[in-house]
Amino acid sequence: MNTIAVPNGLDHPFPDAPTTGQAIRVAPGVLWMRLALPLSLDHVNIYAIEDGDGWFLWDAGMGDAPTLSTWETLLAGPLGGRPVTRLLVSHHHPDHVGAAGWLCARTGAELLMVKSEFLLTRVRLGGLFADTEGHDRDFYHARGLSDAATDGILGRGATYIETVAPLPAAYTSIRAGDVIRIGGQDWHLRTGGGHSDEMAMLWNPQGGVFLAADQVMEKITPNIGVWPQEPSARPLDEFLTSLTAIRDQIPDDALVLPGHKLPFRGLHRRVDELLAHHEKVCGKIMAASADGPSTVGALIPRLFRRELPPHHAGLAFAETLAHVNTLIARGALTHDADGDGKFWLRQVA
Template sequence: MADGQATTTANGDGKGLTYPMPDAPAPGEAVEVARGVLWLRFSLPFQLNHVNAFAIRDGEGWTLIDTGLRTPDTVAAWEMILAEGLEGRPVHRLICTHMHPDHIGLAGWLCERTGAPLLMSRLEYVTGRMLMAEEAGDAPEDGALYYCAAGWTEAQIERWRADYGGFGKGVSPMPRRYLRLSDGDAIEIGGDQWTVVVGSGHSPEHVCLWRRSDDLFIAGDQILPRISSNVSVWPTEPQADPLGDWMDSLARLRGLLPEATLVLPSHGEPFFGVHARLDALKRGHEVALKRLERTLRQPSRVVDGFPAVFGRAVGDGVLGMATGEAQAHLNYLERRGRATRTRDKDGVDWWTAVEQDEETT
């Protein structure tokens, strides 16, 4: 195992964050990032080209956090880690922060390979199982109606139909049972108490782990240092308000975590400066909402809101995620009386800002 303690000379980014360990482990390596905690990294075949996982020393064995995507490269990296990085010691349990494929992709494989139980929150486990089952069939018509309402072209909807089922391609069959984690649970790992902290918005019931004794926070996708986690509305719940959940979670974490917390994120590098980062994430969405309200001075579709939400044009390669996030910002405004929508005869929603009195702005 490579050795790199959190006391390494920190590198600042000019945004209030410092990175004590800027050099990430290669796939198959395990780097000590804090007392008893190893940092692992796996490649992803996307623009976001990596995901982090962690291993916590647990007596004579290990507790693992997240798995990476189901790919031959990730399987090979895990085989190396299990044999060498974890010193051949047993895996006592696997905790998955949430149900996105880059976090649960090899949960079933790892549980079968090691005999370890799977621990997740209920909503994450059930949603993952639901998506595995649903995407085994044909693309649902409700999805086509949802994307039509957002302003997609017929050609874009047909491509979505043809590509439907991507979730299951990146996830091995999940274990048929699990152990439930809930907000506030205390888990003993290697003689230390870890508190379960649940966030929402990026996913339904995202599990983070906080070791209060030295303020170490395994954040998953709930706090990322350089990018903002996707916060999306999906066809299965088109009236949802995930951005409201996300903003509430940011505020809660801001009040909960000490400034000296070392954050271990799922993408990017471990960092200090959690308050500055939470403030920046909140501010980024507030700016996007203001830009979006300006766009909605003229009736606009979801797809017309992309430049306001993202500050740039969006290509077809990320059209689904971009649509989901723009829809989340529009639903947020609608829930708070700041925007309305009207559906035309072609099934397309047109959104308009609601003028606010000076006293309410």
């Protein structure tokens, strides 16, 4: 996640976040809770929606011992020991899906996920990228990433397996356009690419509530990255398209319930800020490339002024390449390998 300028003009109806094991009612029948993360972004938001005599849960947090302990407190406390009917996981990142398998086993809840996100979780849990490490290392080195940063990003696979519980053997596949009935109201499923393959979001027109996951958050923008298995991917294009669709289809006064940070109103303003931020990054890349041929790795200090630890440098590389691939598709840059296999960026005259 990257920090961007603090937005002005957003309404924060709930400026104080719930403490560990507590909940805040943010709309009729909707509770906001938080789970701690052992990361620089130290929390993830989860939500519970009244569903008849039980609860429909949104996201599960990381599958580590502190999270599972907090879940026990939440189930017995704010959720009042009532049954959990369903759990919808927005995407396959460990801070959202990590405890899902445990939670389903613990409560008997039905798991709902977009198929690609479910399958990506299974692939990553199976360690199926481990046999490509040689290719992946060559990918990063050829594009100018340091050895330390390469080691940091390649070490993420083991961490994923350690923090994500095995998923249930069966689940319910959901897709964009589905209408999910929760507590007597219709919630419309939308998906968006960029940060993940098909991030799930839910819009409830009757209550004016938009569960945005990591797609739209105040103060930060999600990491939009290109990875070795798909070097020419254009996730930034997918993200920008998703943001435009959100602005066109969800009203500005919706109560936005994000995956991180605070709930807010002022959706269209926030979308416009995110769109402008990523265009600004593209502009910085074009300005840097005007100095002559460059690798993607060499651009990182131009875009991220602070010194980054290896793992964060790897994420910064992935995000930089996402912007580069968009600029290549726009015809503004070329990205060609020399005789030694190193890739160089050049502006198109």
